[in-house]
Amino acid sequence: xxxxxxxxxxxxxxxxxxxxxxxxxxxxxxxxxxxxxxxxxxxxxxxxxxxxxxxxxxxxxxxxxxxxxxxxxxxxxxxxxxxxxxxxxxxxxxxxxxxxxxxxxxxxxxxxxxxxxxxxxxxxxxxxxxxxxxxxxxxxxxxxxxxxxxxxxxxxxxxxxxxxxxxxxxxxxxxxxxxxxxxxxxxxxxxxxxxxxxxxxxxxxxxxxxxxxxxxxxxx
Amino acid sequence: xxxxxxxxxxxxxxxxxxxxxxxxxxxxxxxxxxxxxxxxxxxxxxxxxxxxxxxxxxxxxxxxxxxxxxxxxxxxxxxxxxxxxxxxxxxxxxxxxxxxxxxxxxxxxxxxxxxxxxxxxxxxxxxxxxxxxxxxxxxxxxxxxxxxxxxxxxxxxxxxxxxxxxxxxxxxxxxxxxxxxxxxxxxxxxxxxxxxxxxxxxxxxxxxxxxxxxxxxxxxxxxxxxxxxxxxxxxxxxxxxxxxxxxxxxxxxxxxxxxxxxxxxxxxxxxxxxxxxxxxxxxxxxxxxxxxxxxxxxxxxxxxxxxxxxxxxxxxxxxxxxxxxxxxxxxxxxxxxxxxxxxxxxxxxxxxxxxxxxxxx
Numbered sequence: 001x002x003x004x005x006x007x008x009x010x011x012x013x014x015x016x017x018x019x020x021x022x023x024x025x026x027x028x029x030x031x032x033x034x035x036x037x038x039x040x041x042x043x044x045x046x047x048x049x050x051x052x053x054x055x056x057x058x059x060x061x062x063x064x065x066x067x068x069x070x071x072x073x074x075x076x077x078x079x080x081x082x083x084x085x086x087x088x089x090x091x092x093x094x095x096x097x098x099x100x101x102x103x104x105x106x107x108x109x110x111x112x113x114x115x116x117x118x119x120x121x122x123x124x125x126x127x128x129x130x131x132x133x134x135x136x137x138x139x140x141x142x143x144x145x146x147x148x149x150x151x152x153x154x155x156x157x158x159x160x161x162x163x164x165x166x167x168x169x170x171x172x173x174x175x176x177x178x179x180x181x182x183x184x185x186x187x188x189x190x191x192x193x194x195x196x197x198x199x200x201x202x203x204x205x206x207x208x209x210x211x212x213x214x215x216x217x218x219x220x
Numbered sequence: 221x222x223x224x225x226x227x228x229x230x231x232x233x234x235x236x237x238x239x240x241x242x243x244x245x246x247x248x249x250x251x252x253x254x255x256x257x258x259x260x261x262x263x264x265x266x267x268x269x270x271x272x273x274x275x276x277x278x279x280x281x282x283x284x285x286x287x288x289x290x291x292x293x294x295x296x297x298x299x300x301x302x303x304x305x306x307x308x309x310x311x312x313x314x315x316x317x318x319x320x321x322x323x324x325x326x327x328x329x330x331x332x333x334x335x336x337x338x339x340x341x342x343x344x345x346x347x348x349x350x351x352x353x354x355x356x357x358x359x360x361x362x363x364x365x366x367x368x369x370x371x372x373x374x375x376x377x378x379x380x381x382x383x384x385x386x387x388x389x390x391x392x393x394x395x396x397x398x399x400x401x402x403x404x405x406x407x408x409x410x411x412x413x414x415x416x417x418x419x420x421x422x423x424x425x426x427x428x429x430x431x432x433x434x435x436x437x438x439x440x441x442x443x444x445x446x447x448x449x450x451x452x453x454x455x456x457x458x459x460x461x462x463x464x465x466x467x468x469x470x471x472x473x474x475x476x477x478x479x480x481x482x483x484x485x486x487x488x489x490x491x492x493x494x495x496x497x498x499x500x501x502x503x504x505x506x507x508x509x510x511x512x513x514x515x516x517x518x519x520x521x522x523x524x525x526x527x528x529x530x531x532x533x534x535x536x537x538x539x540x541x542x543x544x545x546x547x548x549x550x551x552x553x554x555x556x557x558x559x560x561x562x563x564x565x566x567x568x569x570x571x572x573x574x575x576x577x578x579x580x581x
Contacts, residue, residue, distance in 0.1 A: 116311040119272055124325035125299035125374065134324075138315045 109143020
């Protein structure tokens with residue numbers, strides 16, 4: 001077993017999930033409650049990765065963050081490095097690619113919270129963030145947890161984006177999914193089998209957790 | 221001195237909206253009912269007062285405070301307006317206990333002060349022993365009391381109640397209405413109540429604002445509005461049957477003698493002697509006779525003058541003057557048999573059991 005790849009995969013998935021919680025929760029709350037005219041546009045933009053082949057996302061990511069692009073130069077000035085073929089690169093790409101897997105369950109959970117409860121909180125003097133923390137989140141946490149679990153699991157199994165953006169650098173950007181691909185290329189079926197079984201067991205466990213969360217959401 | 225000065229337009233993007241213009245003078249802490257059919261926009265008016273919607277034109281002033289001035293882009297947030305709102309179906313937080321619901325509005329208050337205020341409200345609203353329960357474990361009446369306690373926690377200057385009795389069936393509704401009436405009086409905070417039920421206006425309201433198709437069509441004291449509806453639409457809202465306001469002169473064994481314009485009306489006692497009462501008499505429950513009928517079980521027999529009559533399908537609607545106005549609905553056959561004409565004298569007869577008597581203020 002390539003334990004470096006396992007460790008790297010878990011690190012990538014954990015950080016992706018953390019960033020998605022910080023960015024995705026406010027974004028989803030805005031999507032669930034806003035009445036702005038361009039809200040559907042943002043909604044659609046968030047959903048694009050659901051339909052886009054990962055290689056396409058990876059391709060555009062490379063094209064727009066290379067060292068000779070404005071974004072790439074800005075990043076080099078600020079952090080002294082490049083996004084492509086680095087861990088930060090695959091983290092950013094992975095956050096973008098996983099946005100809908102987290103934001104959609106979040107938003108549907110928030111939208112299911114009775115609007116009158118939110119208005120009641122506002123009339124009682126609660127600010128937006130306070131209303132979110134004391135009313136919305138306690139009533140929608142199963143959806144939030146489901147979104148986080150899905151994003152984590154989806155990152156663990158990611159292949160196309162990581163390969164395009166990160167290359168396949170052991171210890172830097174080589175995740176389990178890439179390691180399996182390498183093992184098969186090298187005809188090392190025993191190693192591929194071990195890693196594949198691990199991912200399969202993980203996927204089954206995650207599905208069990210999300211289904212029981214969904215039942216819980218329905219029961220509330 | 222004006223309590224509330226309202227002149228605004230508000231439209232949803234869908235096009236539906238309200239056009240409002242009325243003024244309410246300062247009085248005792250007082251109850252005003254917005255009366256309108258469902259879909260007439262009365263809840264929208266309340267939402268504009270609460271600050272949950274932003275009128276596109278006009279102003280809302282509460283005393284010396286400007287809540288809304290669209291021209292100057294002033295729109296105070298709900299929590300800047302010092303109002304307590306009771307939502308339809310109460311909107312209690314299902315994941316919080318009764319005590320946590322009541323104290324939700326607490327801000328920058330020491331823990332002990334919060335606990336003291338909650339205790340005070342638990343006493344006022346008779347919620348002792350329920351502090352740790354969740355809203356799902358309460359009866360409709362208890363939920364209403366918790367929602368009111370939560371709304372007044374921050375000592376608002378004005379109460380806004382959206383259809384407080386729509387969530388319950390009629391017998392429970394009558395009970396809750398009575399409780400609500402007493403609580404609002406005890407709180408001594410001016411209140412605006414949205415309702416589609418004229419019984420609410422008659423029992424709760426000092427003033428009534430009639431709303432029809434998104435417009436305020438009449439406002440004034442409840443007596444004025446119910447006695448003199450200004451337009452046919454207003455008359456439809458307050459009802460074409462007879463509504464009488466009087467004072468209970470005596471109560472004997474559950475039966476009250478209520479004095480209305482010098483006449484005595486006998487009905488089931490809605491409350492104690494000396495109090496005001498509203499009486500609802502449906503035209504189909506009023507019978508006519510040429511001569512006094514002394515040997516029947518009927519308790520109410522009033523000398524009446526025929527004022528007017530009009531055919532209504534197989535019936536004739538007859539307007540009577542008994543000292544108060546009374547509307548009767550009799551069959552066309554009976555009307556011809558009696559051979560009555562405007563100006564003639566007759567007797568109006570109503571069983572005590574068919575009069576709906578309600579306590580008032």
